[in-house]
Amino acid sequence: MNAIGERLLQALGTDAVRTEPEDLAVYAFDAYSEDRLPSAAVLPNSVREVTQTVRIATECGEPIVPRGAGTGLCGGAVPTRGGVVVSFARMNRILELDVPNRRARVQPGLINLDLSRATASEGLFYAPDPSSQKISMLGGNVGTNAGGPHCLSYGTTVNHVLGLEFVDSDGEVVHVAQDEAGYDLTGLLVGSEGTLGIVTAIDVRLMRLPEAVRVCVAVFGDVESASEAVSQIIGAGIVPIALEIMDKVITGAVEAAFHAGYPQEAGAVLLVEIAGLQEDMDAGEAALATIARKCGAISWRAAKSQAERDLLWAARKGAAGAVGRIAPNYYIQDCTVPRTKLPQAIHQVAAVARAHGLEVGNVFHAGDGNLHPLIMFDRREKRQVQAVIDAGSEILEACIALGGTISGEHGIGYEKRETLSRIFSADDLATMARVRDAIDPARRFNPDKIFPSGASCGEVRRVPA
Ligand SMILES: Cc1cc2nc3c(=O)[nH]c(=O)nc-3n(C[C@H](O)[C@H](O)[C@H](O)COP(=O)(O)OP(=O)(O)OC[C@H]3O[C@@H](n4cnc5c(N)ncnc54)[C@H](O)[C@@H]3O)c2cc1C
Numbered sequence: 224m225n226a227i228g229e230r231l232l233q234a235l236g237t238d239a240v241r242t243e244p245e246d247l248a249v250y251a252f253d254a255y256s257e258d259r260l261p262s263a264a265v266l267p268n269s270v271r272e273v274t275q276t277v278r279i280a281t282e283c284g285e286p287i288v289p290r291g292a293g294t295g296l297c298g299g300a301v302p303t304r305g306g307v308v309v310s311f312a313r314m315n316r317i318l319e320l321d322v323p324n325r326r327a328r329v330q331p332g333l334i335n336l337d338l339s340r341a342t343a344s345e346g347l348f349y350a351p352d353p354s355s356q357k358i359s360m361l362g363g364n365v366g367t368n369a370g371g372p373h374c375l376s377y378g379t380t381v382n383h384v385l386g387l388e389f390v391d392s393d394g395e396v397v398h399v400a401q402d403e404a405g406y407d408l409t410g411l412l413v414g415s416e417g418t419l420g421i422v423t424a425i426d427v428r429l430m431r432l433p434e435a436v437r438v439c440v441a442v443f444g445d446v447e448s449a450s451e452a453v454s455q456i457i458g459a460g461i462v463p464i465a466l467e468i469m470d471k472v473i474t475g476a477v478e479a480a481f482h483a484g485y486p487q488e489a490g491a492v493l494l495v496e497i498a499g500l501q502e503d504m505d506a507g508e509a510a511l512a513t514i515a516r517k518c519g520a521i522s523w524r525a526a527k528s529q530a531e532r533d534l535l536w537a538a539r540k541g542a543a544g545a546v547g548r549i550a551p552n553y554y555i556q557d558c559t560v561p562r563t564k565l566p567q568a569i570h571q572v573a574a575v576a577r578a579h580g581l582e583v584g585n586v587f588h589a590g591d592g593n594l595h596p597l598i599m600f601d602r603r604e605k606r607q608v609q610a611v612i613d614a615g616s617e618i619l620e621a622c623i624a625l626g627g628t629i630s631g632e633h634g635i636g637y638e639k640r641e642t643l644s645r646i647f648s649a650d651d652l653a654t655m656a657r658v659r660d661a662i663d664p665a666r667r668f669n670p671d672k673i674f675p676s677g678a679s680c681g682e683v684r685r686v687p688a
Pocket residue numbers: 253254288289290291292293294295296299300311331352353354355358359360361362363364365366367368369370371372416417418420421422423543544632633669672
């Protein structure tokens with residue numbers, strides 16, 4: 224057994240530590256395609272066990288990789304240099320529920336949806352809802368600053384985290400809160416992908432469940448006209464709770480899996496949710512339907528019951544899984560463009576896929592201009608794998624050229640770290656590296672993530688004092 228495995232076992236015992244390759248295999252990968260076995264994995268039950276782990280890893284000179292549910296799509300939780308993975312599967316409790324102040328303190332291993340389920344009886348919910356919310360954990364959501372369909376109106380994770388407790392590189396417990404004077408260190412930690420510290424508790428904002436909710440489906444002949452409707456809706460000053468588009472490929476897959484009532488012959492469907500006072504619902508829906516029809520909607524309907532609304536959302540959020548019916552593997556790209564450029568971006572995604580002989584489906588947070596082309600392939604075909612990698616980066620280039628950026632919500636992780644230098648100058652990256660070095664000077668937390676590697680980025684890897 225390696226030295227760090229022995230030290231961790233001595234300190235924390237066999238229940239909390241894994242050192243055997245067959246046990247470590249599950250911590251080697253996330254939902255991206257990279258994998259590497261760690262030297263050890265720790266399943267802490269307490270903050271104290273996290274601080275002990277960090278101190279031992281530091282003494283042994285090993286990297287530390289925090290891990291939630293491993294649903295990240297860019298290799299963020301992959302221990303690319305080995306070291307210790309700290310998995311939060313056991314620290315999954317709501318520590319405090321403060322109903323009058325609409326806030327909760329939770330452990331990082333709490334599953335996103337479990338928080339809304341637990342607070343529903345109080346008329347409250349936690350707004351950021353990644354499509355992975357049935358399985359992804361709040362610590363991971365903080366790590367990636369997760370978004371979701373309802374973040375169009377409510378904002379992403381960073382807008383709902385009020386404070387954090389984290390363990391720093393010295394193994395000390397640090398508390399930060401958004402309402403403190405001075406720098407917003409809470410905001411800095413959110414989206415830092417485990418590179419600044421290990422989050423051990425999260426104070427979140429809870430929202431009041433709306434009095435009324437309406438979910439509508441508009442059917443279009445093509446994705447371009449559905450995208451135009453999204454642009455026009457926001458341009459008219461209306462911000463619904465959610466504006467999601469699925470193209471024909473995705474609608475076919477989700478319909479086969481969920482039977483939610485999405486028309487399979489449609490070129491595209493636009494899923495719209497509005498919420499608020501009951502008396503505002505009819506007028507709100509009418510305004511949206513008018514714009515949709517002007518942009519070419521073939522039909523418009525509102526779900527009639529909570530069960531129907533839930534099914535429409537379950538199908539939308541289950542889109543990636545449903546694609547398993549069409550292809551053995553898929554790769555989800557994540558990039559954004561200004562909303563008005565959505566039709567052009569979709570056009571270019573199709574052109575890139577065609578040029579590589581690949582099938583692509585589009586399911587995306589249209590209101591945010593956040594594209595998720597889902598490229599289908601068979602991992603056993605080496606040539607297809609290369610084609611997918613090439614197509615993925617060409618799509619990113621196309622989005623950058625349209626004034627967009629390389630990630631809307633999934634983060635940079637391992638996958639996109641080299642691409643970061645496409646949108647930031649060496650000076651920008653060096654400044655970011657200085658921030659990281661101020662907090663984790665040894666760069667022990669989650670190495671190889673976010674920052675580009677290689678000789679050309681030496682100035683990022685070691686910024687002169
Ligand atoms: C089918 C599917 C649908 C998805 N839909 C969405 C979506 O709609 N919106 C969206 O934003 N994402 C989506 N994702 C991506 C993914 O679910 C999110 O990035 C999610 O936030 C990851 O959470 P996790 O618990 O799985 O974290 P992991 O993948 O385990 O980790 C993610 C990152 O956070 C870091 N981290 C984890 N825990 C901690 C901690 N305690 N302290 C510090 N850092 C930590 C990790 O080191 C890593 O860098 C989807 C993924 C899948 C597979």
